[in-house]
Amino acid sequence: MSIEDIIRNIELHFTTLTEECKNDLKNNSKIISLDKETTIVKEGQFSDKTYFIAKGAARAYYLKDGNEITDWFAFDNSFISSINSFFLNTPSIHYIEVLEPSIFLEISRENVMLLSDRYREFDRLGKTIITQTMLQLQQRIVSIQFETAQKKYENLLNVRPDITNRVALTHIASYLGITLETLSRIRKPKKTNLI
Template structure:
């Protein structure tokens, strides 16, 4: 189970904890192009992507803006909504047939209390999220559209084949016309 082994790389997972984790999570198969979390709904779950690809997006002036992609061995949730338990402004959808490990907010809170060592896990995951977001901000603030795209190709080459131009463009904070032109001149 890639979920447990992934966690093991962050904290030591006792067999007791492993049993608990297996008990409170659910393996969830989703087919391609399914909406997993709708706008304005509560985000009760955090998902670990065992197989497949998810995408988070929201609407800005009627257009879909990709906020993240989550591939194999990555966590995915509408973080703001999950942390605050407020209605989500984000949609989560599957871009491929996927297998998710589903962990609910209440089960997680429970886990934190019963296995305090998992607090560390929560913190470390948050730190990693933060650093990724910081990189993204620097990227958008100081790189030209072309530099951002080059950077994307470098850091997430596999997503090039698995997502559409429009999805990537909005993730990079540019229009798809601009991205198309960048591609043309490369």
């Protein structure tokens, strides 16, 4: 997968970029290939990079009392970063782990700011990504507060029908805020008695 292919996918899923902007983006980012279980951000690390997932999957999680709590999945054609660390230049509270062999486009905060200042359409791209992320997080908060375990799982499958083939059930249960046992129970189809 070439950098031109990746930038075309960014345009396809977000916004059109001028040729000059695309050339600058190409010169100010790099493609990285990552293996499954690679940790690209660790808790306490200053993270000044954002990643466009050209192919693959990742999750953001934090540790609480020794347990991993997943609070974000990102898949093909989406961005992921340690948001607080990236925007506030503070140590990350998250880990970001690659869930399957992946190809990412890596862009530093410095280059994001440079491109945003230089190109209106790149600034618009950033605002679109931030808006989408905020809406997804808001939906997740509503889901956690008001929906049953069954409804949370059904909604996740509606958005990501392939998630159980790409993500460990323990991570899915953690993301939904339920136990692995509860997830196993709601995944089993109910048997009806036929007479």
